[in-house]
Amino acid sequence: MSEATTLGQSIPSMIVVEGLRKSIRNGPRTVDILKGIDFTVPQGEFVAIMGASGSGKSTLLGLLAGLDTPSAGNVHLNGVAISYLAEDKLAQVRGKTIGFVFQSYQLIPTLTALENVLLPHELNSDSKDAAAGMARSRDLLTSVGLGDRLDHYPVQLSGGEQQRVALARAFVLRPPIVLADEPTGNLDSTNGAHVLELLLHLNRTEGTTLVLVTHDPVLATYANRRIVLRDGLVVADEVNANPAGLAETATVAS
Known part of the structure; x- marks a missing residue:
């Protein structure tokens, strides 16, 4: 696994992307979505991936998550090359x-907030x-302000509350x-800012590496680094020396 160096100390690379390409067939044509991407994300870094619609950012995120297979290249997560693993082994690595935090929450409607958060723990064989x-x-x-909504079903929660449940679920297995x-x-905008605050708070307190796809340049100002895609290529990879700050406390939420 490659490493970055900060102040003389080696920082392990949590994500390594090597020569990543993705093409699909569209009738007689081949459409190149990603055209050869390389980058490394050190442990604990918050990276915002940006780009216009059709730039390839959602495809890239799916490849990072092992939800799709590249046409060429590979993705290494925490030292494991995942792109061509058998599905059972890939599922173990993903778990x-x-x-993963989805835009559309992806909560199971027949489970309570607590049951939705607990689900990855129950599904993980370890x-x-x-x-x-x-x-x-x-x-x-409780940390995302839903300590009194544990037994509520998704339909009984607002959109902001559902996304907070999704945040808790994403972090439950550390x-x-x-x-x-x-x-x-x-x-x-109010709920969005609050969810972002909670996400960054959990990122800091849990010590995770965070990769976030967004089209919002304001949101990207909170990241340590910004990677911009255009037409399937990285056109900018910039370190943000002074990321915007949010309130340190994440107790919230009314």
Whole structure:
């Protein structure tokens, strides 16, 4: 695994992308979505991936999550090359390595907020301690301001509350990497700012590596680094020396 160096100390690379390409057939034509992408994300970094619609950013995030297979190249997560793993092994790596926050929440409607957060713990074969999983789920929901909504179903929660449940679920197994796809895209500005604050708070307190896809340049100012895609290529990869700050506390939420 490659490493970055900061102040004389080596920082492990959590994500390594090598020569990543993705093409699809469209009738007689081949459409190149990603045209050869390389970058490395050190442990603990917050990276915003930006680009116009059709630039390839959502395809890239799907490849980082192991939800799709590249046409060429590879993705390494925490030292493991994932792009061509058998599905059972890939599922194991995903379960231990990645938390995912979707724009559309992706909560299971027949499960309560607590049950939705607990689900990754129950599905992970290495997570045998039910009591610890329950305590962790309750603590996370409390930390995002939903300690009094544990038994509510998604239909009983607002959009902002549902996204907070999704944040708690993404962090429940303490994954070293969290991927977020437009996590504030379906929210109004007040709820969006609040969800972003919570996401960054969890990122700091949990020590995760955070990769966030967004079209919002304001949101990207909070990242340590900004990678911009255009027509399937990286056209900018910029370090943000002074990321915007949010309130340190994430207790919230009314």
